[in-house]
Amino acid sequence: MELDHDFTVPVPVDQAWSVLLDVERVAACMPGATLDSxxxxEFKGRMKVKVGAMTITYRGSARIVSADESSRTVTMEASAKEARGSGTAAATVQAKLIDEGDTTRVTVHTKLNVTGRPAQFGRNILAEVGSKIISRFAKALEEELESSGTESSGAGAEGAAETEAESGASVTEITPESAAAPAAPEAAEASGAPEAPAEPQTAAAPAAKRERPLRVAREDDAIDLLEVAGPSVAKRAVPAVGGLVGLLVVFRLLTRRRRGRKKR
Structure with missing residues (x-):
């Protein structure tokens, strides 16, 4: 099945392009997704989907097939399998960025093939689920962009303060007292007083090599298929239930008429 969605991010297209290519940031914003390695x-991870009280976990991998900066188009392929089941999911996702000044509109075209329990909901329900996922993803991405912007501005102010402090510390005023201070050791040597043992200098510990950890996923907010499908299923079920009730009423009337004829 093929699904189409779109959303808007509150940053210019150049910034949106670099963000959407950052898999760690994108995965952290995706509902129910966890990036493992x-x-x-190739990116490996998990995706959780709820069906009522039951949670289905897909484990799989994805990779960016192409990233055309001139057309601002990214194509990604992903495949996964149920951790406890035989269901599978495979998708080819193409995202295109459209410049709208201070904001960027992102159109997403997905070719999806699902087997197993979620497949029973059909294309329309899965399209609604996709819309729900995209909506939550866009909101989380917007929060991520806002928080990163605040952190970067805060880090810039902090760095400026540190630079100012360092430049201030490099200028030291020489006073008569400070100029006379180095003569103290010579006076101690002339008096014959034992010189205090020098404290052993410890070698500066080498800076620990920092490895960038994978971003921690947000709280478990996996999409519930039944929650999303509920209203749609109810809307579709009403005509069917109405028709069934009508058939039962007609059947009951016919049986009553037959019984009445038999009594006569």
Missing amino acids: IEGE
Whole structure:
């Protein structure tokens, strides 16, 4: 099945392009998704989907097939399998960024193939689920962009303060007292007083090599298929239930007439 969605992010297209290519940031914003590892061009992770009280976990991998900066188009392929089941999911996702000044509109075209329990809901329900996921993703991405912007501005102010402090510390005024201070050791040597043992200098510990950890996923907010499908299922079920009730009424009337004829 093929699904189409779109959303808007509150940043210019150049910034949106770099953000959407950052798999760690994108995965952290995706409802129910957890990024486990990055191996070269391949990303491995998990995706949780709820069906009422039951949670289905898909484990799989994805990779960016193409990223055309001139057309601002990214194509990604992903495949996964149920951790406890035989269901599978495979998708080819193409996202295109459209410049709208201070904001960027992102159109997403997905070719999806699902087997197993979620497949029973059909295309229309899965399209609604996709819209729900995209909506939550866009909101989380907007919060991520706002928080990162605040952190970067705060870090810039902090760095400026540190630079100012360092430049202030580099200028030291020489006073008569400070100029006379180095003569103290010579006076101690002339008096014959034992010199205090020098404290052993400890070698500066080498800076620990920092490895960038994978971003921690947000709280477990996996999409519930039944919650999303509920209203739609109810709307579709009303005509069917109405028709069934009508058939039962007609059947009951016919049986009553037959019984009445038999009594006569």
